[in-house]
Amino acid sequence: MRLVDYKIIANQKLTEQVCSMRLFAPFDGNPPHAGQFVNVQINGLYLRRPISICDYDRENGILTLVYKIIGQGTTQMAAMRTGENLNIMQWLGNGYSLVRAKKPILVGGGVGVPPLFYLAKQLLAIGQVPTVILGFRTADEVILYDDFRRLAVSQTIVTTEDGSYGARGFVTDALKTFGGYDAVYSCGPEPMLKAIYAQTQDVADHAAQFSFERRMGCGFGACMGCSCETIAGYKRICKEGPVLTKEDIVW
Amino acid sequence: MINLSVTLSNVRLQNPVIAASGCFGYGEEFRDFYDINLLGAFSCKGTTLHPRFGNPTPRIAETNGGMINSVGLQNPGIEAVTATELPRLFAHYQQPLLANISGFSREEYTACCEQISAIDGVSIVELNISCPNVHGGGMSFGADAACAAAVTAACKAVCKKPLYVKLSPNVTNIAEIAKAVEAAGADGLSLINTLLAMRINTKTRKPILANTFGGLSGPAIFPVALRMVYQVYDAVKIPIIGLGGVSSAGDVIEMMMAGASAVQVGAATLTDPFACKKIIDALPETLQTLGIEDINEIIGAAH
Numbered sequence: 055m056r057l058v059d060y061k062i063i064a065n066q067k068l069t070e071q072v073c074s075m076r077l078f079a080p081f082d083g084n085p086p087h088a089g090q091f092v093n094v095q096i097n098g099l100y101l102r103r104p105i106s107i108c109d110y111d112r113e114n115g116i117l118t119l120v121y122k123i124i125g126q127g128t129t130q131m132a133a134m135r136t137g138e139n140l141n142i143m144q145w146l147g148n149g150y151s152l153v154r155a156k157k158p159i160l161v162g163g164g165v166g167v168p169p170l171f172y173l174a175k176q177l178l179a180i181g182q183v184p185t186v187i188l189g190f191r192t193a194d195e196v197i198l199y200d201d202f203r204r205l206a207v208s209q210t211i212v213t214t215e216d217g218s219y220g221a222r223g224f225v226t227d228a229l230k231t232f233g234g235y236d237a238v239y240s241c242g243p244e245p246m247l248k249a250i251y252a253q254t255q256d257v258a259d260h261a262a263q264f265s266f267e268r269r270m271g272c273g274f275g276a277c278m279g280c281s282c283e284t285i286a287g288y289k290r291i292c293k294e295g296p297v298l299t300k301e302d303i304v305w
Numbered sequence: 306m307i308n309l310s311v312t313l314s315n316v317r318l319q320n321p322v323i324a325a326s327g328c329f330g331y332g333e334e335f336r337d338f339y340d341i342n343l344l345g346a347f348s349c350k351g352t353t354l355h356p357r358f359g360n361p362t363p364r365i366a367e368t369n370g371g372m373i374n375s376v377g378l379q380n381p382g383i384e385a386v387t388a389t390e391l392p393r394l395f396a397h398y399q400q401p402l403l404a405n406i407s408g409f410s411r412e413e414y415t416a417c418c419e420q421i422s423a424i425d426g427v428s429i430v431e432l433n434i435s436c437p438n439v440h441g442g443g444m445s446f447g448a449d450a451a452c453a454a455a456v457t458a459a460c461k462a463v464c465k466k467p468l469y470v471k472l473s474p475n476v477t478n479i480a481e482i483a484k485a486v487e488a489a490g491a492d493g494l495s496l497i498n499t500l501l502a503m504r505i506n507t508k509t510r511k512p513i514l515a516n517t518f519g520g521l522s523g524p525a526i527f528p529v530a531l532r533m534v535y536q537v538y539d540a541v542k543i544p545i546i547g548l549g550g551v552s553s554a555g556d557v558i559e560m561m562m563a564g565a566s567a568v569q570v571g572a573a574t575l576t577d578p579f580a581c582k583k584i585i586d587a588l589p590e591t592l593q594t595l596g597i598e599d600i601n602e603i604i605g606a607a608h
Contacts, residue, residue, distance in 0.1 A: 055338060057578075095576070100368070100370060100372055100523055101367045101576060102576055143578075268363070270365065271364075271372060272575035274337075275330065276578070277365070277376065277575050278350075279365035280362060280364070281362065282362065288379065
């Protein structure tokens with residue numbers, strides 16, 4: 055874990071509520087694992103803001119954060135300009151384990167989609183070619199679809215709840231049309247994760263992975279602000295999480 | 306050479322900066338950042354006789370200049386702390402340790418105190434009678450002078466190390482509680498714990514914390530903590546550890562001038578894990594600027 059000052063090289067809106075920020079700092083030899091997050095310090099606010107890692111380019115030292123404008127912190131982040139500095143605590147949490155599988159599938163919902171992008175790249179790098187299912191409420195909220203399509207994933211499917219883009223329905227409806235998947239990597243709102251979990255009966259415990267979100271205090275395991283109960287005892291979403299496997303989760 | 310070392314009941318600290326309980330776990334998380342042996346001391350996560358999960362989440366709310374927590378004393382219980390957490394800590398940590406303990410009955414407090422004070426690496430027992438997040442909405446042993454004195458006396462009778470009692474600011478007259486605890490045998494005091502507080506989500510019209518109330522910490526409470534340390538210094542003879550929003554070397558000096566013999570740093574380490582290190586590094590120069598050669602000379606200097 056380190057505190058690093060990054061320089062913002064781009065910060066733009068992808069949709070009305072979702073922004074993409076690209077930041078630069080020299081690569082220090084330690085790349086993040088897929089599914090890890092950073093904790094961002096924002097001027098005038100006491101607590102840092104945990105944001106998932108959408109992409110990391112070690113050649114150029116570029117970190118990409120895709121975040122939704124929700125409260126004061128992300129509102130301020132969205133107003134930041136190219137050239138400004140951002141202090142980042144990196145790399146935090148326990149990310150996804152890259153599992154050897156015949157048919158891996160990535161399922162993301164809304165602002166849970168960004169961490170799956172870096173994950174897809176990591177999987178491809180070890181020869182795992184995933185199918186990707188991305189769910190949104192409406193066409194206006196679709197993000198990163200073109201970015202996933204540019205990767206050599208086997209297929210990228212988009213669902214929207216109102217059918218305004220891609221297939222109408224939920225990611226779980228799309229997931230039902232696939233059989234034989236033996237690794238599931240997911241990130242999104244908890245009801246979505248729970249519905250995906252119900253469709254992982256045939257997936258080995260360690261290969262069904264779910265990334266959770268919680269209000270955090272410190273982000274590195276010191277304050278116990280984000281604890282949750284699991285089958286294997288109490289876990290901190292910021293430290294033992296955010297990714298938990300099927301065998302641990304208590305709904 | 307500026308002298309930073311202070312003593313608390315014959316326990317020598319190489320500097321007055323102590324990492325506060327609840328913000329430093331059992332030390333493990335901070336090893337990734339720096340060698341924690343540079344601390345004056347640290348106070349471990351509040352430990353109870355039995356394991357506790359604590360309160361439901363959300364447990365954290367932010368506010369201007371601080372944060373509100375309702376963790377509710379999550380800890381693995383004294384057996385696991387004794388068997389696992391402390392041996393792992395002592396393998397790499399040689400500075401004094403304050404064992405922070407809590408309970409829900411006098412029997413629990415005494416059992417915990419007796420057991421933990423017998424451990425070699427424990428230098429001081431810090432008796433938390435002031436957690437605002439348990440006891441059903443803010444009542445605690447620390448809210449009543451007679452109650453605070455009774456639990457102090459019971460623990461003192463079985464405690465094998467100096468006993469420091471951590472006081473609540475959520476009382477009408479903290480000096481009165483401090484005097485009662487001193488009379489009951491406390492060797493020192495830590496003050497203050499967090500201030501009972503809350504936030505409301507205006508969209509959902511519901512309290513942000515699942516527990517409704519929590520404890521406010523951070524720079525927002527520093528002046529309140531300072532005032533209470535100042536008041537209690539006038540009321541008792543035993544040493545005081547000052548805490549509440551301390552975030553800089555300047556805050557340490559101010560707290561000591563109010564009457565603290567040492568200082569704890571809590572919430573600051575959650576936003577900057579290097580906070581204690583930075584404060585310790587900045588102390589000599591800050592003291593020098595003020596013409597202070599021995600930090601002990603400023604204890605209570607504002608009186």
